[in-house]
Amino acid sequence: MAAHLRVRRLNMLSNHSNRVPRVFKDRSNPLEDLSEDEVFRRYRFHPDTIVYILSLLPSLCRRTKRNFPVPPLLQLLVTLRYLATGSMHLLIGDSVGLSRSTVGRIVRQTTRLLCALADSFIKFPTGPDALLVKNGFADVAGFPNVLGCIDGTFIRIRRPIENEADFVNRKGYHSLNVQMCCDHQFKITSCYAAWPGSVHDSRVFRSSSLCAQFENGDHNGLLLGDSGYPCRSFLMTPFLNPQGNARCRFNESLCRTRVLIEQTFGILKRRFQVNI
Incomplete structure (x- = not known):
């Protein structure tokens, strides 16, 4: 009996020595x-x-x-x-x-x-930064004195309980109409998310603090927008029916520069695909 127990113990020790040790990954990294x-x-x-x-x-x-x-x-x-x-x-x-x-x-x-x-990262350019942004935009298509390109984009949300119809955008799904402005390096310099998807871009802009800042003369420069925005002294939009080479060149330069905000939306939504 004692010999049998000794053999059993030796077998257990042998199996233990041949066992592959478990490797535990660092959960914190x-x-x-x-x-x-x-x-x-x-x-x-x-x-x-x-x-x-x-x-x-x-x-x-x-x-x-x-x-x-x-x-x-x-x-x-x-x-x-x-x-x-x-x-x-x-x-x-x-x-x-x-x-x-x-x-x-x-x-x-x-x-x-x-x-x-x-607020620590989304900042509209001022001072020396504004000059760098203007030079960067001018290098794109020659449009001068530009501080930012502005547009709205739909951010999908769940169906709200209250005022549900207000959040249905022209594409037929529930969303917010988020206004953003970018610089020449695709950096978002202004973000305003306070209106449902059915609200027009121009109305969103009129109620934004960015519009108030330009109306008060806080910024010395221009914004570029599409035809959905009203043409203002600080907001340039394309001619709807351009006639003549000058207006055609204006539209071409504006559109080549303004497309940066659309590219910014594309980069943002490709990187963060939640709710898309």
């Missing part, structure tokens, strides 16, 4: 096994930029009564993955070992923190 290109494809940002964004959100690291709180980096990555793909919370949670409710809570909290940083 999901980026460690991904290349830079793979990180960008999944989260729409490069690793260095993700680390920079994380440094702007110190409140993600907070005390909890749970034994295993979700690391701040993982919270940010979950949010960026959702914004980049618009995938279901359940699928995103399965990929990182989190529940559906946890992912939803993380996305809501982190998105609020990111939105609170908007």
Whole structure:
């Protein structure tokens, strides 16, 4: 009996020595096994930029009564993955070992923190920056004294409970009509999201603080818009029926410059495909 027990113990020790050790990945750093290109494809940002964004959100690291709180980096990555793909919370949670409710809570909290940083990055050019922007726009198609290109874009939303018809845009779905202005480098310098999708671009502009700033003379320059906007002393729009070479050249220069805002919308919506 004793010999049988000794043989059994030897067999157990032998099996234990041949066992392949388990490798545990660092849950607080999901980026460690991904290349830079793979990180960008999944989260729409490069690793260095993700680390920079994380440094702007110190409140993600907070005390909890749970034994295993979700690391701040993982919270940010979950949010960026959702914004980049618009995938279901359940699928995103399965990929990182989190529940559906946890992912939803993380996305809501982190998105609020990111939105609170908007005023630090979305700024209309003034002073020396305004001169750089004017020179940059002039290099595009020769249109002088331009501070920004302006247009509205539809951002899809869920069907609202109140005033539902007001949010149905001309394309037939519920949305907000978001006004944005960009510079020559596709940087958004103004964003105004306060009107439902059925409201015309010109009305959105009239009620915006950007319009009030130009009317008060706060900016020395021009905005470029499409024919949906009224022509003002500070807002240039194309001629509807141009006659003569001068007006045709004006339209061509304006349209080649103004297309930057449409390209900005394209870049933004391709990078963040949530609700599209």
